[in-house]
Amino acid sequence: MSSASxxxxxxxxxxxxxxxxxxxxxxSWYDGQDTAWLRRQDAxxxxxxxxxxxxxxxxxxxxxxxxxxxxxxIPRIITAREWRKLTRGIEQRVRAINAFLQDLYHRQxxxxxxxxxxxxxxxxxxxxxxxxxxxxxxxVYTHIVGIDLVRTGPDEFLVxxxxxxxPSGVSYMLENRETMxxxxxxxxxxxxxxxxxDYPRRLARSLRACAPACAGPRPSVAxxxxxIYNSAYFxxxxxxxxxxxxxxxxxxxxxxxxxxxxxxxxxxxxVDVIYRRVDDNYLDPLSFNPDSVLGVAxxxxxxxxxxxxxxxxxxxxxxxxxxxxxxxPDIVEFYTGEKPLLxxxxxxxxxxxxxxxxxxxNLSELVVKEVHGSGGYGMLIGPASSRKELARFEAKLRAKPxxxxxxxxxxxxxxxxxxxxxxxxxxxxxxxxxxxxxxxIDITPGGLTRVALKKGSLVVNSSQGGGTKDSWVLDx
Amino acid sequence: MLGRAAxxxxxxxxxxxxxxxxxxxxxxxxxxxxTRGSRASQEEEWRSVLTTTGQEAAxxxxxxxxxxxxxxxxxxxxxxxxxxxxxxVEAARTNARVVRTSITNEVWEAINETWMVLCDLMACPxxxxxxxxxxxxxxxxxxxVRGAMEGSMLRNEVFNFARIxxxxxxxxxxxxxxxVKYYVLLPSVxxxxxxxxxxxxxxxxxxxxxxxxxxxLNAGAMDPRDIAQFLILDSRFPRSLAFCFEKLxxxxxxxxxxxxxxxxxxxxxxxxxxxxxELTIEQIFEGGLHEFLQDYIGRTYRIGEAISADYRFVN
Numbered sequence: 107m108s109s110a111s112x113x114x115x116x117x118x119x120x121x122x123x124x125x126x127x128x129x130x131x132x133x134s135w136y137d138g139q140d141t142a143w144l145r146r147q148d149a150x151x152x153x154x155x156x157x158x159x160x161x162x163x164x165x166x167x168x169x170x171x172x173x174x175x176x177x178x179x180i181p182r183i184i185t186a187r188e189w190r191k192l193t194r195g196i197e198q199r200v201r202a203i204n205a206f207l208q209d210l211y212h213r214q215x216x217x218x219x220x221x222x223x224x225x226x227x228x229x230x231x232x233x234x235x236x237x238x239x240x241x242x243x244x245x246v247y248t249h250i251v252g253i254d255l256v257r258t259g260p261d262e263f264l265v266x267x268x269x270x271x272x273p274s275g276v277s278y279m280l281e282n283r284e285t286m287x288x289x290x291x292x293x294x295x296x297x298x299x300x301x302x303x304d305y306p307r308r309l310a311r312s313l314r315a316c317a318p319a320c321a322g323p324r325p326s327v328a329x330x331x332x333x334i335y336n337s338a339y340f341x342x343x344x345x346x347x348x349x350x351x352x353x354x355x356x357x358x359x360x361x362x363x364x365x366x367x368x369x370x371x372x373x374x375x376x377v378d379v380i381y382r383r384v385d386d387n388y389l390d391p392l393s394f395n396p397d398s399v400l401g402v403a404x405x406x407x408x409x410x411x412x413x414x415x416x417x418x419x420x421x422x423x424x425x426x427x428x429x430x431x432x433x434x435p436d437i438v439e440f441y442t443g444e445k446p447l448l449x450x451x452x453x454x455x456x457x458x459x460x461x462x463x464x465x466x467x468n469l470s471e472l473v474v475k476e477v478h479g480s481g482g483y484g485m486l487i488g489p490a491s492s493r494k495e496l497a498r499f500e501a502k503l504r505a506k507p508x509x510x511x512x513x514x515x516x517x518x519x520x521x522x523x524x525x526x527x528x529x530x531x532x533x534x535x536x537x538x539x540x541x542x543x544x545x546x547i548d549i550t551p552g553g554l555t556r557v558a559l560k561k562g563s564l565v566v567n568s569s570q571g572g573g574t575k576d577s578w579v580l581d582x
Numbered sequence: 583m584l585g586r587a588a589x590x591x592x593x594x595x596x597x598x599x600x601x602x603x604x605x606x607x608x609x610x611x612x613x614x615x616x617t618r619g620s621r622a623s624q625e626e627e628w629r630s631v632l633t634t635t636g637q638e639a640a641x642x643x644x645x646x647x648x649x650x651x652x653x654x655x656x657x658x659x660x661x662x663x664x665x666x667x668x669x670x671v672e673a674a675r676t677n678a679r680v681v682r683t684s685i686t687n688e689v690w691e692a693i694n695e696t697w698m699v700l701c702d703l704m705a706c707p708x709x710x711x712x713x714x715x716x717x718x719x720x721x722x723x724x725x726x727v728r729g730a731m732e733g734s735m736l737r738n739e740v741f742n743f744a745r746i747x748x749x750x751x752x753x754x755x756x757x758x759x760x761x762v763k764y765y766v767l768l769p770s771v772x773x774x775x776x777x778x779x780x781x782x783x784x785x786x787x788x789x790x791x792x793x794x795x796x797x798x799l800n801a802g803a804m805d806p807r808d809i810a811q812f813l814i815l816d817s818r819f820p821r822s823l824a825f826c827f828e829k830l831x832x833x834x835x836x837x838x839x840x841x842x843x844x845x846x847x848x849x850x851x852x853x854x855x856x857x858x859x860e861l862t863i864e865q866i867f868e869g870g871l872h873e874f875l876q877d878y879i880g881r882t883y884r885i886g887e888a889i890s891a892d893y894r895f896v897n
Contacts, residue, residue, distance in 0.1 A: 156698065157691055334679045343682040353683045357897055358586050369585045371739065371893040372841050 115259050115519040116531055117182070128183040128580065131297045136180075141528075144179075147289050148524055151177050154285055176573035177282060178523040179289065182534060182555040189551060189579045192255070192263055192538070195448030197547045198438060200251050200540050203270055203425045205441035207247040210424060211237045221436050229508075230430075231478075232423030234386060236393055240410050242419045244316040244544040249381075249417035250309070251540040252276075252554075256451070257519035264451050264516070265434070266535060270426040271418060272383050275554040275574075276539050277341035280305060280348075282576040283552070298581035300551040306348030308541055308548055313349075313379045315543040316415050320365075321378035327351040328368060330359070330382040332400045342383050351381070361404035366414045379415040380405075386420045428477045428511050429455060451516060457508035465512040466503065469496050472512045473564075474503065487564060489515050518564055521575070523557060533558045535566050536577060551579035583684065585894030588743045590681035592895070594693070595747030597674035598727055601667045603755045605720040607631050608654050610789040612713060615650050617781065628653040634762045634789075637665050654713060659704040667720060668704055671697050684740045685731075692730040696723035739840050742833040743893075749833070750886045753826035754879060759789055760813055761875040780804050786813075790821040810871065811863040823878060827855045830885070837893075845892035847885055854881040 118129040125133045155174050184192075209215050210233070216222045227233045252273030254266040283302050287294055310327060317325035331342035333355050346353035358368050359377070367374035382389065388398040393406040408414050424430060430437075432453040438446040454461035456474075465472060474486040486499045503510055520531035538553035555575040556566035566572040611631035615624040625648050632638040632653060640663060645652050659668045675697040678690055699719060708716050735741045763786045783804045787793035796812050817824040834851055838844045858878075866874045890896065 157695055158687070334676065339679070343679070347683040351683075352584060353587075354584065355586065358584050369894050369897065371583050371585055371588045371837075373894070 114517045114531075114533070115257060115262075117257070117519050117521045117534075118529075118531075128185045128188075132181065132183060132293070135293055135296060136529075144524065145526070148179055151179055151285055151289060154288070155281070158281070175278065175568045176559060177285065178557055178559070178573050178575050179286065180522050180524050180529065181286065181576045181578045182521045182536070182557075183578045183580065184536075186580050186582045188261075191261070192448075193549050195263070195446070196253050196538060196540060196549055198442055198444065198447050199253065199265065199268070199434070200248065200542060200547055202434075202438040202441045203251065203268060204245075204247050204542060206437050207270075207419070207422055207425055208241065208245065209441070211421065212239065212241075216437070216440055219440070221440055222430075222433055226429055226433075227424070230424055230427060232386075232421070232427050234421035234424075236406055236410075237419070237421040242316075242409075243318045243412065243415045246316050246417075246542050246544065247419045247422050248425070249313060249316060249419075249542055251542065252537045253448075253540065255448075255536045255538070256516060257534075257536070258517055259519075262449075263536075264449050266451055267428075268426040268431065268434070269537070270422045271385070273537070273539065274338045274341055274383075275537055275556075276305060277344040278574045279539065279550070279552055279554045279577065280344075282554075282574055286576045297578075299578045300581050302550050302552040305539065305550045306345060308550065309345065309381075310349040310351065312541040312543040312545075312548060313381055313415075313417055315545055316417065317378045318412050318415050320413060325378035326376070327379045327381060328354045328359075328377045330354055330356070330380050330384055332356075332384050332388070336383070338383065345381070352377075354380075356384070356398075356400045356402055359402040359405075361402060361408055364408060364411060364413050366402060366405055366408050377414065379417060381417045386423060389416070389420060428475055429457070429508075432511060451513045454512040456503060456510040456512060461512075462503070462507045465510075466500060469500060469503075471515055473515055474499065474510050474512045477509055477511060487515065490564070515564070521555070521557065523559065523573075523575075530561070532561070533564050533566065534575070552577045583739050583743075585896070587681045587684045588739070588893050589890065589895035590677040591684055591740055591743045592747035592889070594674045594677035594681065594685075595744040596751040597670045597677065598693075598724055599748050599751040600665075600755070601670035601674065602721060602724040603752070604635055604657055604665075604667050604670070605717050605724075606791060607634055607759070607789050608657055608713075609717045610785050612650065612654065612710075612717075613788065614781070614785055624650065630762060631657070634759055635665065636758070637663065640665070651707070651710065655707050658708055658716065668700060671700050681740075685744075686734040688730040688734040689727065692723075692727045696727060699723060737836075739837060742836040742840075745833045746830060746889060749826040749829045750882055750889075752821060753823055753830070753882045756790055756813060756821050756823055756826065757875045757879045757882065759786065760810070761872060761879070764871045764875065783809055792819055792821060795819055807863055807867070810866070814866065814874075815858070815861070815863060824858055827851070827858055831855050834889075845888070847888035847892050850881065850885045850888055854878070854885065 118126060118133070120126055152174065155177060206216065210227065217224050217227070248270045250273060252269035252275065254269065255263045256266045257263050279302055313327050314325045327349060329342050329346040329351050331339060331353060333339065336342070343353055352368060354368055359366055360374070362374065365376040366380065367376050384400045387395045388400040390401050390403065390406045391398045392403050405414065406420070409416055431450065432455050434450050435446045454465050456462045456465055465474065470488045472488045474488070476484045486495070488496065518533040518535070521534045522529035523532045534555050534557045536553050536555050539550050541548040555577040556568070556572050557575055558564060558566045559571060559573045608631060611627050614627045618624050618627060628648055628650055629638065632641050635657060637657065641653065641656050644656065644662070656663055657666055660666045663669065675693050678685060678693045682690055700723065703716055703719055731741070731744060763782070783806070784793055787796050787809065790813065792813065796809065799812070800808050812819060812822065814823045816822050817828055819825055830851055834848055838848060
C-alpha cells in the first residue's frame with residue numbers, strides 16, 4: 107500500500123537516518139540499554155496495567171470482556187517549539203467551536219451569512235432544539251474537548267476530528283506517564299518532560315468555575331457514568347477519584363426542589379456540576395430517549411432553569427459532526443476573524459453531486475467515513491481494500507451519499523514502537539485535551555498518542571487493534 | 583457518601599468474608615475426609631460442608647453423586663454456582679469497581695489481584711493434590727485485602743460500612759457452622775470422651791480457625807460447653823459472636839457519630855448485643871442451643887436489612 111507509507115514523515119529520523127533533535131536525548135539513552143532488560147520491562151508494563159485494572163470493554167463479539175489497550179513504551183516526543191505552535195491553533199479552534207455553538211443555538215448568524223447551509227442543522231440529530239435560546243452557565247459549551255491531530259510533515263499538523271461531546275482517553279494520558287515514570291525513572295531526570303499529572307486538578311477547577319449561580323462557594327462536582335459495563339468506566343472512576351468528585355449513576359440522582367440531588371447515606375444532597383459521560387440521548391428520559399435508565403428524569407428542566415451545570419453541554423455534538431467538520435475552516439474564520447492556524451484534512455461531502463462523482467471515481471485512493479460514525483467502525487480505507495470491498499462500499503455510497511464524507515489517504519507520520527526486532531516505525535495520531543472555562547482555555551502539554559501496531563496500518567482506534575504511547579512535550 | 587457506594591463497600595466486604603469462610607469449610611471437609619476410612623462417612627462430611635454453606639440443594643440439582651472433588655469444585659469454581667468462591671470474589675471485585683472512588687488504590691489493587699490470581703489458579707478443575715495450594719491462596723489473598731484496608735483506608739464511614747459487612751457476614755457464618763454441628767456439642771454423657779467427638783469438635787474449631795486458640799486457652803481439653811462458650815461468648819476470639827457484635831457496635835457507633843444520630847439498626851444491634859453480654863453459656867443451653875443460634879441468625883439478618891434501609895443503599 108503504497109503512497110501512504112512511501113513518503114511518510116518519520117518523527118524520529120531524518121531521511122538520511124540521523125536522529126531528529128526531539129529524539130536525540132531519548133535515543134542516546136535507549137541505545138545504551140540492554141535489550142533483554144527492555145523486553146522484560148515491556149512485559150512488566152502489561153502486568154502493571156492489568157493489576158491497576160485499566161481496561162476497556164469491547165462491544166460486539168466478546169461483549170463484557172475486559173481488554174487492555176496495548177501500551178508501547180517508546181515515547182512520542184514533541185518539541186517545545188512544535189507544541190507552542192500547536193496550542194495556538196488548538197486554542198483558536200476551540201474558541202471558534204464555542205462561539206459557533208453559542209451562535210447556532212441563538213441567532214444563527216453563520217447561516218444568515220450564507221456560510222453554512224441550513225439543512226446541515228435541520229437534518230442533524232446532534233442539533234438539539236431543547237438548547238435553543240439557552241446559554242449554559244459561564245457561557246461554556248464544551249468544557250472538555252479532544253482535538254485529534256495527524257501529522258504529515260515537519261510543520262504540518264492537520265485536524266482529523268474534533269471531539270466536542272465526551273472525549274475519552276485522558277486516563278491513558280495520565281496512566282501512561284505514571285507507568286513510564288515507574289519503569290524508567292532515570293529518563294525523566296535526563297530529559298525535561300512537561301508534566302501532565304495535574305490534569306484532574308485543572309479539570310476540577312475548570313468545572314467548578316462553570317458552576318451555576320445557585321451553587322455555594324465550594325460547588326459540588328459529580329461524574330455521571332453509565333456504570334461499570336461502559337467501555338470507559340475505568341476512566342470515569344479514575345477522574346472522579348483524582349478530582350475528589352462523586353462518581354454517580356443515573357439511579358443515584360433525582361430532581362427535587364429545582365435541583366439535581368444525589369442519594370447519600372444521609373439523604374439527598376444537591377449537585378452543582380455534573381461531568382456527564384453519558385450521551386445526550388440518554389441524559390433525560392423526559393426530554394430525549396424515553397427508555398433511558400442511564401440519565402435523570404427532569405434534569406433538562408433544572409438545567410434550563412439554571413439549577414445545574416452539565417458538562418459538556420447537551421447539543422455540542424453538532425460541532426464535531428463529520429459533515430460540519432468540513433466547514434470548520436470557514437467556521438474558525440467567521441468567529442475569530444483570523445485565518446485558521448490548524449488546517450483540516452481536505453474533505454469531500456458526498457451529499458454534493460460533484461464531490462460524490464469525484465469520490466466514486468477515486469474510491470481506491472480515499473478514506474470514506476460515515477458522517478455520524480465513530481470509533482473507526484463503518485469506514486473504508488480505499489488503498490487497503492479489496493475490489494469486492496470497494497464494490498460493496500460503492501453501492502452503500504450511491505444509496506445514501508449524504509451519510510458519507512471522503513478524505514485523501516494521508517501519509518501519516520510515524521513514530522517508532524518497541525518490537526522484538528528493535529524499533530520499528532508505526533503510524534500515529536495525537537489527541538490533546540483542552541479545558542474551557544470562563545477563565546480561559548487550558549491545554550495540558552501532552553495528550554493521548556494512539557498508534558497503529560500493525561505494520562502499514564493507518565487505523566489507530568483501540569477498538570480496531572491500536573495501542574497507546576506516552577506523549578512527551580519537551581520543556582523549553 | 584452515596585448510598586449506592588455504601589452498599590457496594592458493604593457487599594464487597596461481605597463477599598470477601600464469605601469466600602474466605604467457604605475456603606475454610608472446604609479445608610476442614612477435606613481434612614476430615616482424609617482421616618475417615620469409609621466412603622459413606624466421607625460423603626457425610628462433604629454433605630455437611632454443603633449444608634453449612636447452604637448449598638446442598640443447588641449441588642444435588644447439578645450432581646447425582648457426592649464426592650470430594652465434585653463438592654469442592656462446585657464450591658470453589660462452578661460458574662453456575664452463584665455461591666462459589668470464584669463467583670464471590672468476582673462479585674466482590676465488581677462491587678469494588680463500583681465503589682472505586684470510595685476505596686484506596688491499594689485496596690482496589692489487592693482485590694483486583696485476588697481476582698486475577700484466583701481466576702488463573704482455578705482456570706482448570708482443581709484436583710486433590712492442588713486443593714491445598716488453592717485454599718491457602720484464597721486465605722492469603724483475603725489477608726492481603728484485609729491488610730490493605732487496614733493499612734490504607736481512612737477511618738470514616740466507608741471503612742465503617744466495610745467492617746460492618748465483614749462482621750455481619752462473619753457472625754452469620756459462625757452461627758451457621760455452630761448450628762449445623764450443634765448436635766456435636768449437646769452435652770451427651772454417652773458421647774463424651776469418644777474419639778469421634780474429639781475429631782468432630784476439632785473440626786468445628788478448625789472451620790472457624792479457632793482450634794489453636796481454644797487448645798491454648800483450655801490446655802487441650804475438649805469440652806462441649808467450653809467450645810460453645812468460646813465460639814459464642816469469648817470476645818477475645820475474632821470469629822466469636824461476641825467479638826463480631828462488639829465490632830458491629832463500634833462501627834455503628836462510628837456512623838452515628840459522623841451522621842450525628844442513630845438509626846433503627848442501632849436499636850436492633852443494641853438489643854442483640856446486650857442479650858449476648860448478659861447470657862451465660864448455661865442459660866443458652868437451657869433455652870436450647872439451636873433456638874439461640876436461629877434467633878441470632880435472624881437478628882443478624884434483620885440488622886443487615888435495617889442498615890440497608892437506614893442508609894439508603896438502594897433506591
